[in-house]
Amino acid sequence: MTTVDGRRIKGERRRRAIVDATLRIVERDGVAGVSHRNIAREAGVPAASIAYYFGSIDELLVATLLESVETLIGELNRLADTVNGGDAHRPAAVARLLADMVREHRGRTIAEYELYLLAARRPALRPAARRWIEAASGYVDDGSGDPAVANALFAAIDGMLLHALIADEPPGPEDFEPTLSCLMRPIRHLHRIDVPQGE
Incomplete structure (x- = not known):
């Protein structure tokens, strides 16, 4: 044994x-x-x-992308512990995470996006790529809110990260936070405001 x-x-x-x-x-x-x-x-x-x-190489790339997803989940868990339910602190905490991704872990972030985009060409990678999206979205939308708002938030974050990766000088938390505060405002009110039908 x-x-x-x-x-x-x-x-x-x-x-x-x-x-x-x-x-x-x-x-x-x-x-x-x-x-x-x-x-x-x-x-x-x-x-x-x-x-x-x-x-196959595709199977190995799937495993590599899934490993990156687990790293992302760990970071999101730490982020959730940091904000501890405080809505007002979320934009700043997310801004620090994004800045870390494009500064301290720039190479890893580029690699993850390359694998993520490769899924568009290689179907074998698509379930792993979707797992990444589902894992991140679950931290914003618990099923009782509007998933369209969560989808818009993460689409915007993807765009912000891509822009940051091609910038001459990687942005810091202070650069990300104002945009995140604007983007996350609807999230903070999802469960407290009923939008009248037809508006």
Whole structure:
């Protein structure tokens, strides 16, 4: 039993090393740099082990995108703990998160968007890309509000991040916060205002 558990742990570590290496390659070289040879070199594993754990490059890219989604969920959990239900603090907290994404974790954010956009061409990645959207939207719309407002918010955030990634100087929290305050105002009132029908 101990031997079996040891092998399982070793296998999980190797699989994780392959996924982490894939994300680093996408950060550095883009999706075009993803190959069995490059991943094996980056992860420090035999090339044959990649085919053992993943049936195809697309399957590996799906796993890499899902891993990024889990990272996003962890960040959103920490964000939710930070604001602790205080509506007034949400724009500032989200602004800090976005600034961190385009400054401290710029490479990872670019890699995630590249994988996200690749889903438009490769159907195998689409469920993973939608999981990203669903996870983020769930933090704004709990099912009792207007999902269109949540969708508009996250579409706007995507645009803000893309603009930030191509800016000569990455924006800071103070640059994001005014726009976020405007965008999030409808969210704060979703559950408290009934809009008359026909208006």
